[in-house]
């Protein structure tokens with residue numbers, strides 16, 4: 001089958017690839033472009049480990065065809081740190097022990113980032129709702145919720 | 161096996177491409193790409209249309225027209241559709257809602273199709289390039305439908321007349337045990353003058369609870385007033401059995417939840 005071109009920005013830098021038609025964005029990111037931060041947990045939309053931000057919206061890269069992202073701006077967890085300094089969410093996940101095996105972490109962080117971008121001081125319920133599409137089999141969720149609340153607090157302190 | 165995706169600017173061209181064997185329309189892809197990932201080989205090519213009309217929401221004089229590609233998230237945040245936000249938010253988690261379309265929800269087999277349950281209670285009209293059909297007719301024939309759904313239209317009920325409830329075991333997000341939507345009109349004396357009640361998971365697709373609707377007419381929304389409707393709620397239903405609940409369980413709890421919805 002003829003390859004099709006796809007072109008988008010990933011964490012601010014231009015990417016262009018030839019892929020098989022019907023390739024999922026998850027597959028294109030991990031196996032073509034080499035950004036392995038989104039994880040393939042289920043390929044069914046249920047675990048959220050593959051969550052990425054496409055044009056400002058949280059989406060599941062396992063159910064998104066790469067071709068539909070032509071011209072889009074895509075963000076993944078690998079683009080969050082700046083100059084070796086971790087993003088406040090990454091810092092908070094480490095500090096509150098919100099990551100164990102780490103498989104769910106990139107998806108959790110993208111879902112949490114989406115929340116904090118729109119709701120800088122979320123309630124606990126808002127955090128739970130924002131993470132409701134993401135499964136973690138290790139932490140029992142409580143440290144993750146605390147990490148997001150901690151990151152929100154440290155953001156607002158920095159802004160003050 | 162890889163899928164091939166074909167993208168068309170117009171619905172007309174996409175409809176033509178859909179005529180070929182093994183092709184399926186791609187909405188948000190939450191069901192169809194999922195099926196392909198799972199190894200469903202009945203789908204070999206996907207077709208989509210980027211026609212902007214498919215992504216628009218128009219509300220004029222209480223009449224609503226929603227394009228088939230509009231997502232649950234877009235409905236949930238639309239200022240004129242706040243009464244439906246609850247039903248749109250009932251679908252999946254945040255990422256699923258950013259992808260799941262209205263068009264796709266009309267085809268989603270139980271336990272999915274929560275928004276279609278709302279549309280059935282709203283007595284919506286479903287449009288394709290071939291014309292319009294009442295949603296009930298559309299849902300009955302959906303397995304043999306080949307035409308792209310372009311829009312759904314309905315009259316927005318007055319604030320408070322539309323009620324929606326989804327019962328799930330996992331909070332805040334979880335697959336339906338059942339969902340219920342109702343549009344109730346009350347006469348000046350507080351009795352029910354018109355009722356449409358739609359049920360999800362009480363068959364393989366959303367269905368109307370006609371016997372319960374009939375039993376509500378002329379009654380008050382009190383515990384005693386709704387008793388005949390609750391007794392009739394299960395008439396004509398054949399609930400699904402899945403890992404969430406058995407048909408028996410769904411039938412048992414339907415009157416309980418319908419009662420809660422009617423008394424709120």
Ligand SMILES: Cc1cc2nc3c(=O)[nH]c(=O)nc-3n(C[C@H](O)[C@H](O)[C@H](O)COP(=O)(O)OP(=O)(O)OC[C@H]3O[C@@H](n4cnc5c(N)ncnc54)[C@H](O)[C@@H]3O)c2cc1C
Nearest residue numbers: 045187188189190191192252261263264267268273274309
């Ligand atoms: C993790 C997860 C959780 C979910 N939770 C829920 C839930 O709580 N409630 C719920 O209702 N659903 C749920 N779903 C199912 C699904 O996301 C929704 O039903 C959604 O609305 C389907 O829309 P879609 O655009 O993604 O459909 P697609 O996967 O794109 O399409 C589904 C089917 O409809 C056909 N189709 C789509 N659009 C059109 C059109 N315009 N014209 C003709 N045919 C069309 C497709 O060809 C395909 O056969 C869930 C799915 C996942 C993965």
Ligand code: FES
Nearest residue numbers: 041042043048062
């Ligand atoms: S891999 Fe995409 S949701 Fe699990």
Ligand code: FES
Nearest residue numbers: 100104136137138
């Ligand atoms: S840390 Fe292991 S799945 Fe969440």
